Amino acid sequence: MRVVPFLVSTVVTAGLVFGLNKRWGAIPAMGNFLSPQHGFWQNAEATDHDFNADLQFPGITGKAEVYFDDRLVPHVFAENDHDVYFIQGYLHAKFRLWQMEFQTFAAAGMVSQVIGEGDEGQYLKYDRSMRRLGMVHAAELTLEEMNKIPAVKAQADAYTEGANAWIDNLKETELPLEYKLLGYKPQHWSNLKTALLVKYLAYDLSGADDDAEYTNARNVLSAIDFEKLYPVIQDSLKPVVPNTPDNPYPKAPAFNLGKPAAADSTYFTFRKDTITNLLPQPDKNNGSNNWAVSGTKTASGAPILCNDPHLGLNLPSIWYEMQISTPDFNAYGVSFPGAPNIIIGFNDSIAFGITNSGRDVKDYYEIRFRDENMNEYMFDSVWQRTEKRTEIINIRGKKPLLDTVAYTVFGPVIYDHRFPISQGSDKYYAVKWKANDPSNELAMMYEWNRAKNYTDYIEAIKYLTCPGQNLAFASKNGDIAIWQQGDFPAKWRRQGDFFMEGLDSSYLWRGIIPQSENPHMLNPSRGYVSSANQLSTDSSYPYYTGNSFPVYRGYTINRNLDSMHHIRINDMERLQTDNYRVLAEFSKDILMQVDESKLGNDEKKYLDIYKSWNFRNDISEKGATVFDIWWKELEIAIWADEINGSNLPMPWPNESTLVESLHKDSAYRFIDNIKTPEKETLQDMLVISLKNATEKLRKAETEGKLEWARYKDTKVQHLLKIPAFSRLHVPVGGGSGVINATKMDHGPSWRMVVHLKDDTEAYGVYPGGQSGNPGSRYYDNFIDTWAKGEYYTLWIMQQSDGIEKKVKWVMRFAKG
Amino acid sequence: MRFLVALLLTALLSFISSLYFEWWVIAIVAFIVGVMVQQKAWKAFLAGFAAIFLLWASLAEWMDSANESILSQKIASLLPLGGNSILLILITGLVGGLVAGFAALSGSYVRKH
Numbered sequence: 001m002r003v004v005p006f007l008v009s010t011v012v013t014a015g016l017v018f019g020l021n022k023r024w025g026a027i028p029a030m031g032n033f034l035s036p037q038h039g040f041w042q043n044a045e046a047t048d049h050d051f052n053a054d055l056q057f058p059g060i061t062g063k064a065e066v067y068f069d070d071r072l073v074p075h076v077f078a079e080n081d082h083d084v085y086f087i088q089g090y091l092h093a094k095f096r097l098w099q100m101e102f103q104t105f106a107a108a109g110m111v112s113q114v115i116g117e118g119d120e121g122q123y124l125k126y127d128r129s130m131r132r133l134g135m136v137h138a139a140e141l142t143l144e145e146m147n148k149i150p151a152v153k154a155q156a157d158a159y160t161e162g163a164n165a166w167i168d169n170l171k172e173t174e175l176p177l178e179y180k181l182l183g184y185k186p187q188h189w190s191n192l193k194t195a196l197l198v199k200y201l202a203y204d205l206s207g208a209d210d211d212a213e214y215t216n217a218r219n220v221l222s223a224i225d226f227e228k229l230y231p232v233i234q235d236s237l238k239p240v241v242p243n244t245p246d247n248p249y250p251k252a253p254a255f256n257l258g259k260p261a262a263a264d265s266t267y268f269t270f271r272k273d274t275i276t277n278l279l280p281q282p283d284k285n286n287g288s289n290n291w292a293v294s295g296t297k298t299a300s301g302a303p304i305l306c307n308d309p310h311l312g313l314n315l316p317s318i319w320y321e322m323q324i325s326t327p328d329f330n331a332y333g334v335s336f337p338g339a340p341n342i343i344i345g346f347n348d349s350i351a352f353g354i355t356n357s358g359r360d361v362k363d364y365y366e367i368r369f370r371d372e373n374m375n376e377y378m379f380d381s382v383w384q385r386t387e388k389r390t391e392i393i394n395i396r397g398k399k400p401l402l403d404t405v406a407y408t409v410f411g412p413v414i415y416d417h418r419f420p421i422s423q424g425s426d427k428y429y430a431v432k433w434k435a436n437d438p439s440n441e442l443a444m445m446y447e448w449n450r451a452k453n454y455t456d457y458i459e460a461i462k463y464l465t466c467p468g469q470n471l472a473f474a475s476k477n478g479d480i481a482i483w484q485q486g487d488f489p490a491k492w493r494r495q496g497d498f499f500m501e502g503l504d505s506s507y508l509w510r511g512i513i514p515q516s517e518n519p520h521m522l523n524p525s526r527g528y529v530s531s532a533n534q535l536s537t538d539s540s541y542p543y544y545t546g547n548s549f550p551v552y553r554g555y556t557i558n559r560n561l562d563s564m565h566h567i568r569i570n571d572m573e574r575l576q577t578d579n580y581r582v583l584a585e586f587s588k589d590i591l592m593q594v595d596e597s598k599l600g601n602d603e604k605k606y607l608d609i610y611k612s613w614n615f616r617n618d619i620s621e622k623g624a625t626v627f628d629i630w631w632k633e634l635e636i637a638i639w640a641d642e643i644n645g646s647n648l649p650m651p652w653p654n655e656s657t658l659v660e661s662l663h664k665d666s667a668y669r670f671i672d673n674i675k676t677p678e679k680e681t682l683q684d685m686l687v688i689s690l691k692n693a694t695e696k697l698r699k700a701e702t703e704g705k706l707e708w709a710r711y712k713d714t715k716v717q718h719l720l721k722i723p724a725f726s727r728l729h730v731p732v733g734g735g736s737g738v739i740n741a742t743k744m745d746h747g748p749s750w751r752m753v754v755h756l757k758d759d760t761e762a763y764g765v766y767p768g769g770q771s772g773n774p775g776s777r778y779y780d781n782f783i784d785t786w787a788k789g790e791y792y793t794l795w796i797m798q799q800s801d802g803i804e805k806k807v808k809w810v811m812r813f814a815k816g
Numbered sequence: 817m818r819f820l821v822a823l824l825l826t827a828l829l830s831f832i833s834s835l836y837f838e839w840w841v842i843a844i845v846a847f848i849v850g851v852m853v854q855q856k857a858w859k860a861f862l863a864g865f866a867a868i869f870l871l872w873a874s875l876a877e878w879m880d881s882a883n884e885s886i887l888s889q890k891i892a893s894l895l896p897l898g899g900n901s902i903l904l905i906l907i908t909g910l911v912g913g914l915v916a917g918f919a920a921l922s923g924s925y926v927r928k929h
Contacts, residue, residue, distance in 0.1 A: 005857070006925035013847075013918040017840045020911065031915065034908045035839035036875035037831070040891055041908070044883035177887075724893040775887030 023183050033180060043177045043775040051809035056816020059086055059161045066091070066811040067797060072770040072778045074811075075323040075797040081151070082158045084326050085340045087813060089162030092320060093189065096337035096772040097167065098176035099316045101186050102719060103338060104193045107200035108136050113394040114182060115720075122280075124395060128419060129279040131391040132405050134412040135203065138436045139195040145440040146195065152443045156191045159340040163189035177774055178720065197338035198442065202435040204282045204311070206467035209362045210548065212275040212421075213651040215498040219274060220646045228670070229639070232493075233539050234551045234656045235664075236586070238558045240470055240484060240536040241519035250517045253542040255510040257492040266501060268494070274648050275499075276422040277415070285746045286311055288355035289553055289576070289739060291530035291561060292474040292482070294523065299566040302757040303474040306572050307344055307353025308748040310741045313716040315726060315780055317768025319343075319750050323797060324449075331449040332796055334750050334766065341445035344750060346762060349452040350475040351754040355531045357468035357484050360546040361434035363495075363509075365410045365502030369428055372417060374406040377428075380504045384409065410502055411436050430502060432509070434487055439465040454479045454522065461485045462515060470531035476756045482529035483520040484536045487512045491544040513543055528561045530554065532739075551656045552737035556582050569763065572753045577789035578739040579617040584627050587659045591630065594686040603694045606630075617708055617735045624708035628735070629696050633689035634658070641674045655737050709733060715745055716767050716783060718774070725774045730767075732787040740789070751791065763791035819863050822853040826867035826916060842868050846916035850923020857924050864920025865913040873909030880905060 020031030033039040051068055062079030064087055069075065074091055078084035092100060105111050109130030117124040147153045167186055179185060217226060243249045260267070288309040295301040311318055319334035324342065333345015344353055370376040376383040386406040393401040406413040410430040415421040421429060440463045447460035457473050461483055464471075468486025473479070489496075489509035500507040519536040521529050534554035535545055559582075560575055592611075596604065606626045613623020635658055643650050661668050662682065672680050680688075697706065705711045709731045718725035734740030734747065741747055747767070755761040767786040771778035785792065795806055803810060826849045830842045846864040855863065880888045880901055888901035897903045 001927065002925045006922055009918050009921040009925065013843055013915065013922055016915050016918060017843050020915065021840060030911060032839045034872070034911050035834070035842075036872050036879060036908065037834040038839045040887065041876050041879045044879045044887040046879075046882035047884050047886070048882075722894060724890040774890055775883060777884070777886060779886075 028181050028183055038173050040177055040180060040775070042173045043180075043773055045771070045773060045776040047777045049776075051811065053811045055811065055813050057086075057165050057813065058815065059165060060813050060815045062815075064813040065799075066813070067803070067807045068809040068811070069795055069797075069806050070808050071321075071782070071792060073321045073323070073795075075795070076325060077799045078324075078326050078813075080326055081155065081328075083813065084324050085155050085158035086162035086165070088322070088324055088335065088340055089159035089164075089189070090166050091322070092335070092337040093163040093166035095770060096316055096320060097170075097186055098178040099719060099772050100163075100189075100197075100338040101193075102178070103200060104196045106130075107139070107196040107203065109391070109393065113396060114184060116396040117398065124393065124401065126280045127393050128391075128401075128403055129414070130203075131393065131403060132412055132414040132419060133203075133207070133431060133433065134405070134407075134436045135196070135199055136391075137389065137407075137412070138202075139192060139199045141436075141438045142195040142198060142440070143192050145438045146191065146442055149440065149443050152440065152446055155340050155446055156194055156442065159194065160189050160191050176772065194339050194442075197336065199435060201336065201441075202439075202467045204286055205356045205469070206359075206361055206435055207282045207433075208284045208286065209281070209360060210284075210651050211362075211364055211497065211499060212278055213649050214547075216274055216646070216648040217643075217650050218268070218498050220648065220650070221642070223268060225642070225669075228661065229643070229653050229657065230547060230651065231654075231657065232547050233535065234549075234654065235660045236555050236656055237535055237538065237551050238555050239519075239538050240482065240531040240534060240554070241521050243538060243540045244524075247521055247524065249519075249537060249541045251542070253490060254514050254517065255490045257490060257510060257543070259492045259495070260506040262506075267498065267507075274422060274646075276648065277420060278649050279414075283312055283746060285736075285741075285743065286356060287358070287533035287550060287553075287741070289530075289532045289557060289741070290353035290355045290470065290472040290482075291528055291557060292351075292353075292472045292480040293528045293561065293564075293567055293572075294474075294480045295478050297527040297561075297565055297567050298755075299568050300755065300757055302476070302755060303478060303480050304567060304569070304572055305346070305351040305353055305472060305474040305480075305754045305756070306576055306752065307355070307472065308576055308751045309344065309354065310747055311749040313714070313745050313747055313749065313767055315716055315718045315768055315774075316772035317749070317766055319766050319768070320770065321764070321766070325799075329450045330796075332762065332794060333752065334764075337772075339445075340442065341449050343445060344752060346754045346756075346760060347449060347451070348760070350457060350473060351756055352448055352451075352457070353472040353752065355470045355472075356533055357470055357486060357488075357536065358533050358546070358549055359468045359484075359486065359488050359536075360496055361466060361468065361486070361489060363432050364414070364429045364499045365432060365507065366499060367408055367410070367413060367428040367430050367502045374413065374416065374428070377408055378503055379409055386413075408502070410508075429499060434466040434489070437465065437487070439463075453477060454481060457481070458483075470536070472529055472531065474754070474756055476758070479523060480529055481520065481522040482531060484518050484531075485515075486518070488518065488543070488545075489513070493544045495544060497547060526562070530557050530561060532557055548651070548654055550737065551654070552582050553739055553741060556580060556739055569753055569755055569761065573763065573789070573791055575739065576748075576751055576753065577734075579733040579735075581615055581617050581624065581627070581735065581738050583631070583655060583659060583737050584613070584615040587631065590659065590662050590682075591627075591634075591686065593683065594690060595683055598687045599690065600694075602698060603690050606694055606697050607690065616733075617738050617740075618733045619707065619709040619731055621708045621733075622706045624735070625700065625706055625711040626693070626697060628711075629700075630690055630693040633693040633696075634685060637673070637685045637689045637692070638668075638670050642670055645674075708735075712742075712744060714742055714747070714787075716780070717745055727780050727783050730783060730787050748786075751786070753791065760796055762794040762796065764794050765791050818853055818855050819859050822849050822855060822860065822863035822920070823867045823870075825849050825853065826864055826920065827871045830868060830871055830916070840915070842912060842916050843919040846919035847923040850920035851926045852923075854927060855924060857921055860924035861917045861921040865917030868916035869909040869913030872912035873905050876905045876908045
């Protein structure tokens, strides 16, 4: 043996193996990662991959078949409830496991465990905010509720069993790519994880609030200015449910809604506390469109229901399309990986679509503790004891963080001296959030999937307490309806817009609005129902429903539907993908007042582009870009001096506020720039804003980004924001305040049109693909169709269709 | 002849044992073959290197063509290799080849006097 060379080469070998078998920061262990029999190459799914399978599981009770069509959409035919949800859990896990689990981490505040604490501790801050919001606690309560209804518990159990049937048989080499990249392994699925995901939906749709910003605004602005900048009711509002003689609002509130006696001196007045530590929040753009037109307005005489929920544009997509059926029901639509049922879709009798209500069900109360231990707090003149919950937050590469959260009668104390609301602050605030109360959303979905008529639908939706939604409905027997459903607190005007006193019960919610008084409409004479996240009611509704609602999508939808007759499917598809920006129409008379003699050549050039623009945010429109930038610059020129002067986080006024204010009030007091000695006029501001806009437009033009789609630059991002796994620069129109609400990274996450003829016709598309694997051709293959505004025909398979040519693969499940 | 035997043996045994063991089993296989099949040190290195370079690169190439380079382009922009699938395949082969080459070299020194 040649000892020295042996030692040298052995050390080199061992060093190579060691170095390649170890993660280096974000770089995965490259030996395993590159090995074709272990690493990422295993995830390179053959483009002609065979998805046929004969599967046997002890848990399956009957026989079941899954037929996959050419888009990899499964059509599940099972003999009973247990098997159908087992298979749904199995398929979700097979195609979307990493995403399912990662979203539970996001829900439970466990992101740092997987990806570390992040730059400046951003993920740790997110995790702490989710724990302090009580997400895990809320999921535990939801789980208890689920267990109370046997059919719902059985459903969740079967789903979990199916998901685990996939996880248990998963070889390490078959792990989804993200596990290999991040270097961890999936854990078992559980009903608690399903509950966490249900709560995550509640968070995504009802977790956004701007109470902190509004509180700052209240503290900085006068009451008159505040109302001018942040009005509750917009002039162009078309409420979801108008107050009509044949469908009147309740006349009086069911509770005494007088504001607390001391509110004027303590709640509405200027105070010195300010808030700088804003917590991560779900996207405020989370919204949607839905509408249903009755047979009186359609060419066929049968109702049509449409829905497009607007969410973050992500890969793997938030939705997984499927058909699930047993002899008792047959539902088709999109499901949410991690939870059983079809969430948005239709069955053989009805169709259902949802939009967010946007009602404010999350408020903050200042708590006075006896001392820093937070064991006792003052409430109604007595020291009350808190309950404590210690959250253990695991952080990748570091020691776990223990974070103790005190629970009060209001809810968890989200801000305290260890998690201060502003640097150095020792104030305590509890958050009262409806999602922290027990609820049973799974029960609603379960019944909804089986509903046969309006009565069934009404019974099903009563289970929904939070997040409040506008639930559009249409049935084959001709009914159309919409309910804004949820448990909504009965509030006095502006209650909960700002942080409130928590010393006693005077600022508590006075009760929950009786469900029958929630805004609703059944078969209105106008022939349609619709919602697009606007206020559900006008000011004659006896309860306060909150502030800051988008108004223009709802306005445009209703204006179109009012004038439409003999509606056909393609009319609905065209409306759903409509790029008309009504704000541009409303504001044209204002912008056209600009004094051209004060403009340079470039300004004039862009002004001409704007003048000849058709108000449509279509892909190649340059006018859309000019208008968008100019209008933003005008808002900044008019408001930034007042709003940004305090350097505090403040709310920016609603999209409709400026145009409506200028139309009402030609001497709008905010026009003057308070930072200059001169007194500016609207004419001055039009010129200044166009000059500022021109600089940005020139830059955009140099970069070849003057056309709207290039300027907007829509992308569908991987959940980890890895560009290589994302689809960037998607050519698509639309935008804010436009029915086609496609923004930079947010937009219609599923478009669906359902025609409830005797044989249901349905069309749909989502910006993603059925597989969560970035190495699959089915990962993002719907995006181009979606971007073009086209739809797939949804194949509502009957089992008697058998294995016809639309079926590409069959997966059979049996007991074994 | 010995070179070819060592190369084929290393590739074949590595392929089979990788079905059951972790990726670094290629080092053990190459080492054992290096001990068993006596060759000059540089030849042993080259046989080990070539065996796994060819095994890994050809497996990767085969999977990549079945996948129409969908994934390799993504990984090659992530790593970052400018989205170049061929480069990624070559690097895959190179990494495996180096480990096996040095392991085989160690093996060849065991019985040398």
